[in-house]
Amino acid sequence: xxxxxxxxxEILEQLWVSKNEKNKLSVTYEVLGVQKNSEEIxxxxxxxxxxxxxxxxxxxxxxxxxxxKVVRRHRLAEKxxxxxIDVSGKEIxxxxxxxxxxxxxxxxxxxxxxxxxxxxxxxxxxxxxxxCCNLDVKVGDKYVVPLSNLKxxxxxxxxxxxxxxxxxxxxxxxxxxxxxxxxxxKQTFPSYLFGIGNSEFxxxxxxxxxxxxxxxxx
Amino acid sequence: MKNKIKVLLVGNPNVGKSALFNALTxxxxxxxxxxxxxxxxxxxxISYKDYTIKIIDTPGMYSMLPISEEEKVARxxxxxxxxxxxxxxxxxxxxxxxxxxxxxxxxxxxPVILVLNMMDEAKRMGIEIDSVKLSELLxxxxxxxxxxxxxxxxxxxxxxxxxxxxxxxxxINFDNEIESEIQRLSDIINNNDFKISKRLISIMxxxxxxxxxxxxxxEGKNDIINFSDISRRKLEEIFRVSLDYIFALKRQLIxxxxxxxxxxKVSIGEESRFINFISGITIHKVWGYPILFFVLYFGLxxxxxxxxxxxxVDFIETNIxxxxxxxxxxxxxxxxxxxxxxxxxxxxxxxxxxLGIKYAIAIILPIVTTFFLxxxxxxxxxxxxxxxxxxxxxxxxxxxTGKAVIPLVLGFGCDTMATMVTRTLNTKKERIIATILLSxxxxxxxxxxVMLAVLSNNSVLLSIWIFVLIIIFFIVGYFSKFYIKGEKTxxxxxxxxxxxxxxxxxxxxxxxxxxxxxxxxxxxxxxxxIFIWIGRITGVFDLFLTIIAFPLQxxxxxxxxxxIFLFGFFRRDYGAAxxxxxxxxxxxxxxxxxxLSVMLTLFLPCIAQFIMTIKExxxxxxxxxxxxxxxxxxxxxxxxxxxxxxxLGITL
Numbered sequence: 001x002x003x004x005x006x007x008x009x010e011i012l013e014q015l016w017v018s019k020n021e022k023n024k025l026s027v028t029y030e031v032l033g034v035q036k037n038s039e040e041i042x043x044x045x046x047x048x049x050x051x052x053x054x055x056x057x058x059x060x061x062x063x064x065x066x067x068x069k070v071v072r073r074h075r076l077a078e079k080x081x082x083x084x085i086d087v088s089g090k091e092i093x094x095x096x097x098x099x100x101x102x103x104x105x106x107x108x109x110x111x112x113x114x115x116x117x118x119x120x121x122x123x124x125x126x127x128x129x130x131x132c133c134n135l136d137v138k139v140g141d142k143y144v145v146p147l148s149n150l151k152x153x154x155x156x157x158x159x160x161x162x163x164x165x166x167x168x169x170x171x172x173x174x175x176x177x178x179x180x181x182x183x184x185x186k187q188t189f190p191s192y193l194f195g196i197g198n199s200e201f202x203x204x205x206x207x208x209x210x211x212x213x214x215x216x217x218x
Numbered sequence: 219m220k221n222k223i224k225v226l227l228v229g230n231p232n233v234g235k236s237a238l239f240n241a242l243t244x245x246x247x248x249x250x251x252x253x254x255x256x257x258x259x260x261x262x263x264i265s266y267k268d269y270t271i272k273i274i275d276t277p278g279m280y281s282m283l284p285i286s287e288e289e290k291v292a293r294x295x296x297x298x299x300x301x302x303x304x305x306x307x308x309x310x311x312x313x314x315x316x317x318x319x320x321x322x323x324x325x326x327x328x329p330v331i332l333v334l335n336m337m338d339e340a341k342r343m344g345i346e347i348d349s350v351k352l353s354e355l356l357x358x359x360x361x362x363x364x365x366x367x368x369x370x371x372x373x374x375x376x377x378x379x380x381x382x383x384x385x386x387x388x389x390i391n392f393d394n395e396i397e398s399e400i401q402r403l404s405d406i407i408n409n410n411d412f413k414i415s416k417r418l419i420s421i422m423x424x425x426x427x428x429x430x431x432x433x434x435x436x437e438g439k440n441d442i443i444n445f446s447d448i449s450r451r452k453l454e455e456i457f458r459v460s461l462d463y464i465f466a467l468k469r470q471l472i473x474x475x476x477x478x479x480x481x482x483k484v485s486i487g488e489e490s491r492f493i494n495f496i497s498g499i500t501i502h503k504v505w506g507y508p509i510l511f512f513v514l515y516f517g518l519x520x521x522x523x524x525x526x527x528x529x530x531v532d533f534i535e536t537n538i539x540x541x542x543x544x545x546x547x548x549x550x551x552x553x554x555x556x557x558x559x560x561x562x563x564x565x566x567x568x569x570x571x572x573l574g575i576k577y578a579i580a581i582i583l584p585i586v587t588t589f590f591l592x593x594x595x596x597x598x599x600x601x602x603x604x605x606x607x608x609x610x611x612x613x614x615x616x617x618x619t620g621k622a623v624i625p626l627v628l629g630f631g632c633d634t635m636a637t638m639v640t641r642t643l644n645t646k647k648e649r650i651i652a653t654i655l656l657s658x659x660x661x662x663x664x665x666x667x668v669m670l671a672v673l674s675n676n677s678v679l680l681s682i683w684i685f686v687l688i689i690i691f692f693i694v695g696y697f698s699k700f701y702i703k704g705e706k707t708x709x710x711x712x713x714x715x716x717x718x719x720x721x722x723x724x725x726x727x728x729x730x731x732x733x734x735x736x737x738x739x740x741x742x743x744x745x746x747x748i749f750i751w752i753g754r755i756t757g758v759f760d761l762f763l764t765i766i767a768f769p770l771q772x773x774x775x776x777x778x779x780x781x782i783f784l785f786g787f788f789r790r791d792y793g794a795a796x797x798x799x800x801x802x803x804x805x806x807x808x809x810x811x812x813x814l815s816v817m818l819t820l821f822l823p824c825i826a827q828f829i830m831t832i833k834e835x836x837x838x839x840x841x842x843x844x845x846x847x848x849x850x851x852x853x854x855x856x857x858x859x860x861x862x863x864x865x866l867g868i869t870l
């Protein structure tokens with residue numbers, strides 16, 4: 001598989017979204033913002049990813065598969081930027097476009113695992129599942145999720161805490177609820193109860209959503 | 219002349235500080251409230267060899283940067299109390315979580331002794347700690363202790379009278395960038411009013427500690443403030459997160475590193491099975507709730523209500539006051555005092571002795587004593603945080619968090635005290651909601667006791683009364699959540715294991731609270747008698763009664779009930795006690811009794827609570843709350859009248 005340029009990936013992405021989410025099988029050159037005879041288009045055609053006529057372009061079966069991967073990477077990148085790196089606004093899309101390009105296969109699955117195999121991107125669009133997502137259900141691989149997602153008896157290590165005020169962060173920290181702390185979930189109702197060392201702490205959903213944990217197996 | 223040594227016991231909550239305090243001091247103890255707070259701390263003095271050692275048990279704290287009121291008090295005692303030693307008490311089982319505070323205490327520059335407490339529990343769990351190595355790593359003496367068995371006490375006392383210069387305390391090192399800023403800040407803090415190190419002051423300035431910032435500002439040392447601002451910004455640019463976080467993280471890392479070096483898990487032991495079982499089941503998602511119900515039922519209803527307000531009140535009121543004390547006093551006063559007005563002031567229907575003192579001692583004292591006993595047991599057993607955990611979800615619906623259980627449950631003892639304790643809640647919004655609910659729908663123990671005594675032989679009335687109050691509690695709370703603006707609040711709390719409370723601790727706590735209560739209450743009871751006396755002589759009393767009785771007739775209440783409301787203005791329990799008296803005389807039918815009980819429970823808080831509400835919430839908010847409460851209680855009374863008497867037309 002040849003490596004694609006950023007612009008080509010963007011074309012594939014746009015075609016995939018049109019086809020799979022807007023039910024439009026083809027897209028005009030005008031909408032894509034490219035010339036009929038441009039380098040990008042001819043290269044994609046040569047790779048057998050698209051077919052074209054005088055006005056529009058559409059995906060081949062191979063192209064559809066490839067497009068799905070690009071979309072997956074883009075949306076994972078968005079998710080990573082919003083959930084973990086805490087980027088907001090217009091920057092999300094622009095940075096995601098650049099970032100997706102660097103997420104190679106393998107790394108992409110690791111990011112997906114880190115994020116807990118999310119189903120949707122921050123805009124609410126579906127993230128096409130990768131091979132890692134199906135694997136996870138069986139293996140219960142380690143990944144980073146908010147503490148509120150953990151089930152009774154699950155163990156993990158706090159990775160980071162985000163989304164609460166500095167003052168609250170400081171009080172949590174002074175109680176020993178800090179990155180690196182090993183936790184075990186003891187109750188999830190009526191609020192969250194977990195142990196660190198030989199101590200127990202109760203927190204509500206807001207806090208449990210803010211504390212991100214890498215799940216560990218026994 | 220004996221040499222005096224001043225010692226502070228400092229540590230996280232629930233590490234057995236009080237037990238160590240008791241073991242060190244025996245029973246010569248004074249409990250005081252820290253000035254301007256509800257926070258209690260205990261003080262004791264002992265003679266040991268040639269020394270007088272004064273020991274102060276500080277409230278639990280997690281870090282030197284205070285968040286709660288308790289932590290503020292503890293820190294004040296450290297930085298302003300000028301102690302010779304800090305005895306840092308830690309739970310040996312949780313060494314890694316406790317050491318970060320130890321590092322901060324070491325940074326104060328005050329000599330620190332580390333006491334590894336609860337070594338017996340640690341041993342049972344198979345934990346062994348190399349205290350010699352730990353002492354080397356920290357540069358401070360380390361002692362193993364089991365406070366409740368008085369193990370390790372002699373060693374601590376001997377250390378306290380030893381030479382403090384023998385140890386070289388080791389500060390932990392932060393990253394170089396931070397250390398150099400700390401150094402530069404320390405250099406410009408020239409005169410040091412505190413006995414704590416410049417290093418710690420610098421660290422706290424970097425963490426934007428309000429108290430030190432305002433202090434330097436008031437001294438006009440803007441250079442220090444500006445310098446710390448620049449340093450902080452510089453460091454935050456480097457680390458990209460709040461400095462608090464960086465400090466906490468580093469301390470935790472080093473704590474874990476040290477713990478790894480000194481702690482060995484030799485076998486897999488377990489804490490006592492029974493305690494484990496109780497600890498677990500009291501917060502269980504299903505069983506926690508019936509247990510909660512039983513605790514409140516037996517604690518509040520059976521113990522405070524039936525035993526305190528029933529049996530004890532009966533005994534003191536009838537056997538002691540009415541049959542013995544009062545007749546003798548009355549005869550004595552009749553003989554010695556001739557002036558009829560004075561007699562009226564002392565021994566007639568509303569007299570200081572016959573009404574004020576009788577109410578305070580015969581009716582109120584037994585009830586609040588039993589309540590405070592119950593509350594101290596809840597506190598010392600570790601049940602309160604569990605209650606908070608179980609109720610957090612429900613309390614969120616009324617704009618509060620689980621933390622509000624402490625003032626709200628305390629309100630069942632004394633609403634005035636509870637209003638003061640609302641300070642411990644996190645946000646202004648929570649404090650306002652809790653104050654409203656305390657003013658309106660939480661009857662204090664005296665009131666509760668009297669209401670239970672009045673209503674308990676009619677279970678229908680009692681059930682309706684409870685039902686109406688619960689409904690009102692949640693409806694008012696629910697609407698407050700939407701109409702009172704404020705930030706969203708979060709809930710987190712440490713859940714200690716269940717412990718069996720120590721009787722001596724319970725007694726000391728109950729006693730302190732009773733003293734506070736009576737200082738607050740007794741004068742008011744006497745003033746009330748005096749006011750009523752003046753009112754009666756001048757005719758103002760009757761005028762007020764007529765004014766109050768006017769709206770009451772529309773609610774189907776007899777003229778006499780006006781008295782209760784007038785009394786109730788002095789103290790809620792005073793009014794309730796008036797209800798109790800009139801009820802015994804058979805003035806009311808059941809419909810009236812129910813409406814009155816509900817209205818009186820909802821009605822204006824007593825003067826003391828009113829003053830406290832204004833003190834805590836400000837004049838404007840205080841007046842809002844009180845006006846709301848008055849209007850609301852009359853409306854509810856009228857509504858009940860409509861439903862029971864007019865629409866349903868039933869006799870209960």
